[in-house]
Amino acid sequence: MAFSILKAAGAFALMALSATTTLAQTDPLGAAPAARTDKTTIIVGSADFPESQLLATIYAKALAAKGIKTDTKLNIGSREVYMPALLDGSIDLLPEYAGATLSYLDKNATAHSPEDVAKALKAALPAGVSMLTPSQAQDSDGVAVTRATAEKYKLKTIADLAPVASQLVLGGPPEWKTRKEGIIGLKELYGLEFKSFKSLDVGGPLTLSALVNDQVQAANLFSTDPAIADNKLVILEDVKNLFPAQNIVPVIAKAKVSDVVTKTLDAVSAALTTDDLIVMNGRLANHDSFDVVADEWLAKHKLN
Template sequence: MAFRLIPALGALGLLALAVLPAAANDPLAGDAPARTDATAIVVGSADFPESQLLATIYAKALAAKGMNVDTRLNIGSREVYMPALLDGSIDLLPEYAGATLSYLDKTATAHAPDDVAKALKAALPKGVSMLTPSPAQDSDILAVTRATADKYKLKTIADLKPHAHELVLGGPPEWKTRKEGVVGLKDVYGLEFKSFKTLDVAGPLTLSALLNGQVQAADMTSTDPAIAANDLVALEDVKNLFPAQNIVPVIAAAKVDDTVTKALDAVSAALTTEDLIVMNGRLADHESFDVVAEDWLAKHKLN
């Protein structure tokens, strides 16, 4: 998804961050107390609600199996929380397979789920492991209104080709130069839009621009409850322009054992994209991470 696709530093750059002097390399300095229990599994998250929810689900699923767990939510972007994983400040993260692969290997070309998972496993730094990816995905999508879809008979991104020159495309600033954006839409699908309007990262400005006709197609994310709420149409990515973004636990290898693996694999197996849409909707209605996580775990008998 758009806010996951952080510009890649590459594995070497990431590892370089991990060996900076401690004073310059404490990504959590000032945000949380120093780690005091080396036996605990510290679950971290990025700085957006879905990531915090998934981290809460992981933590509660592990605690239900008797594991000693701590959480450090809302850490920041991938450039901050990945070094934190490498230096031992945290042990476990919910990640997005394609975005993480892109971060670790800027030359990666895998886009299909199995290919992304295989490439990600190979790209992970020493001492970091991944468990079984979930079928649930939070990926970038190209969305249009129902009226636009009906007018141009749109079901897939490819269907835009005869009409793109009439339409304004909206997306975050980085979409101007990303392969998973304007560049790829032209190179992979042959789409040349009338113009590009810079908006936020699949947020309220994007939704407003799409609904009021400032743009006719826009970058959104597949688990956004606003899609169903506003009867938007997510165009099928038939050429896999957007890399698969399956949810996957990324964990310090030293913390992996049978109990951890079984607990997190059970979460991944049960989680669906539809679950994320529903839970994100509840978060948008100001329900707490704890309540939403506990309800989901109870429904799947994982707590």
């Protein structure tokens, strides 16, 4: 296990070097890490999709309500960019998805249940990085099709795609090309060879539009997306457990962990539900701001 931790830490360090240029080009983090002089502020980062940005906003506001100085660096990018940023000190805290983070750190991970994933993730985190208590709330990856496509090909599970995948275009984020929870896993575990792959956004409006308009016939969407029900889409059952449990979990630099931080974020995790995520994502889709949605959720649970 120690070897895997060292290996993960080494991988983080190598990616941090290559990520520095990306961060500077997109400027989501502002100045280079060396220019950071304020060691007391907790900088909360997020991935490049609304739910992650909302959760980061909730974390920051909950901590601020306890007198902790916070700042946010939202919309950083994919895990391949924001994880090295956490390691090099550009950010201190971010909301993560347990199963996806585990797979990122350990390509050979086989854990699937929430308990097993949490245990394996805790062991896989590199030195200097810690995880707090995972929430029961999950936002799981899924392969979605329209109801028409499901009926045409009699699709109920991902395995049902095997005879027809060569006729279908798969859509998903660019990272799906190289992730186990993407094209690699769909091929290795399910034997799926799609006609082609179309790079879209992270389960967002581009993906939804492409799927609904038949530009792609299968796509990566997430279980907390209200658009699934609104558009009567079908999430195919993952009968071979390609996608591990994706409980929301705060991942934080160990140097920024304190009793107050732990109790505050654990309270957020305890209150958060999958249904909350679906409702809040719906509000974001209707153009409510992150601040408004976060403030109202925190007030409802008496966390601000």
